Amino acid sequence: MVKVYVHDNKSGIDYRESHNSGTEFSLDELAKLGVIYKYCATEADVNEIAKERQYRNRDVVDIHQGSFKNEADFNEKLAMFYKEHLHEDEEIRYCLEGTGYFDVRDASTPENWVRCRVEPGDLLILPPGIYHRFTLTSTNHIKALRLFKDEPKWQAINRSTQADALPVRKHYVSRINQY
Numbered sequence: 001m002v003k004v005y006v007h008d009n010k011s012g013i014d015y016r017e018s019h020n021s022g023t024e025f026s027l028d029e030l031a032k033l034g035v036i037y038k039y040c041a042t043e044a045d046v047n048e049i050a051k052e053r054q055y056r057n058r059d060v061v062d063i064h065q066g067s068f069k070n071e072a073d074f075n076e077k078l079a080m081f082y083k084e085h086l087h088e089d090e091e092i093r094y095c096l097e098g099t100g101y102f103d104v105r106d107a108s109t110p111e112n113w114v115r116c117r118v119e120p121g122d123l124l125i126l127p128p129g130i131y132h133r134f135t136l137t138s139t140n141h142i143k144a145l146r147l148f149k150d151e152p153k154w155q156a157i158n159r160s161t162q163a164d165a166l167p168v169r170k171h172y173v174s175r176i177n178q179y
């Protein structure tokens with residue numbers, strides 16, 4: 001079951017450590033950021049969500065050091081996922097094996113990250129336009145299903161003033177401010 005809390009914002013410690021500030025964050029608060037959590041005991045539950053939301057495609061990513069040519073490529077991939085970014089599409093991820101951290105920006109205290117630690121059975125839906133990042137935990141392994149409406153693609157837009165001005169970002173911010 002997912003564990004959600006405010007990140008301690010401490011740099012200088014490996015980002016795969018837990019960084020738990022001790023402040024919990026509820027699933028209702030998470031929903032106010034537009035992030036939906038579901039526990040799916042089986043892939044049949046995931047299939048239901050995919051059907052409801054009209055997702056026709058998926059792939060599996062298995063992220064651990066052995067799935068890369070060398071340590072440098074592994075570290076480069078982790079650094080890429082950990083860069084604060086948004087997507088123009090919704091991001092749906094379902095944890096099959098291992099563990100990972102999805103950090104999302106808290107709209108009311110924008111300097112804060114809300115850390116979601118996922119484990120097998122956890123499914124997260126991140127809305128388009130939310131700033132977020134991803135990392136492994138210190139076990140260094142996750143196998144996850146990624147759902148796509150159409151062809152599998154991963155297009156991240158890193159945080160910048162240009163990204164702030166995108167319609168998808170503005171739409172997200174105005175939606176969140178309505179709560």
Ligand SMILES: CSCCC(=O)/C(O)=C/O
Nearest residue numbers: 081091093133134142144
């Ligand atoms: C565990 S899925 C890999 C990370 C990813 O797809 C993503 O978009 C992170 O933000």
Ligand SMILES: [Fe+2]
Nearest residue numbers: 087091132156
């Ligand atoms: Fe992402």
